[in-house]
Amino acid sequence: MNLLMITRKVDRLDSHAGHTHRWVQALAQEVARTHGHLSVLCLQQGDVSGLPENVSVHSLGKERGVSRLRRWGRFPAAAWPLVARSHAVFCHQNPEYALAVWPIAKLLGRRVVAWYVHGTVTWKTRLMAHLVDAVLTASPESFRVHSRKVRVTGHGIDLDMFRPQPRQPDGQFRIVSVGRISPTKDYETLIQAVAVLRKAGLAGVICEIVGGPGLPQHQEYFESLRSMTQRLGLKDAVRFPGPVANERVAAHYQRADVMVNLSGTGSVDKAGLEAMACGLPLVTSNAAFRTLVPSDLLVVPNNPQLLADALRRVQGWDVLQRRALGERLRAAVARDHSLPALAVKIVAACRGGSTSAV
Known part of the structure; x- marks a missing residue:
């Protein structure tokens, strides 16, 4: 099967889009089972080293300074031949990609499958759901347009990259939070919780907030x-190391004692799953994780005291408690959110096969 993937950026070292590079690898491996080729049309191309031979990357030129208007002006001419030699089109995340390619794909008789993970519903997401053949999403909360086309597939977490590593105790209680720095992440509650812990006498607390605006x-x-x-x-006590390439962020999870995710998007956050895959306890106010983490690690949003209480409970666990929970959390990610399994589901949807419906 030949497949066209449309995405924002392919760059192995990018802090936000680095995971897309591994998605391309996984999809390429899956289509290779039938001697297929994966074409990738992106707005911007960075470091694409390490991609399989059955992958070709085609950029609309943002990395060369091509303006947004000119990029979209180039889109039809760039997309047409790629759609023509593909059996289906997979649009990654932005609804605009599906809306832009849909007329071309329908004229050429190709399926269009979209991936979308965000709690926000706009006219673009509604129109996308109406037009495309299937919408894939990570959890029921990740796509909130009711449609029989919606399929819950889980996220795609690279379990080889995100894995537990033993850490020698150093007398510090290390908290990590990973993600874009934006108001929806509620980092101020985390900082205030650290202040509560310090005031309560936990002098060895260190908090890393990894990411950039x-x-x-x-x-x-x-x-x-x-x-x-x-x-x-x-x-x-609170450190801002800045954006980190996705392939290097695992080290931040592996040297921490606990991950905090206070995302207000209402959908399962990829960073939380990456931490869980590393065997790291996850304290979160995100209700989308309610079936994945113990109830005493779920906290009320915007409440530094309750967050501090939950962190203090984690700090008091012994090695056996920590290891047992870490194994359960990693197993949950492996069961429902592994990258190879997601690649199989994406290709099946592009062929017209079924995945689990919402």
């Missing part, structure tokens, strides 16, 4: 977090 307008929010850290006297 997701959009230019989020820079002000980032600066407010840094100011809060200074104001609360937590300069030595």
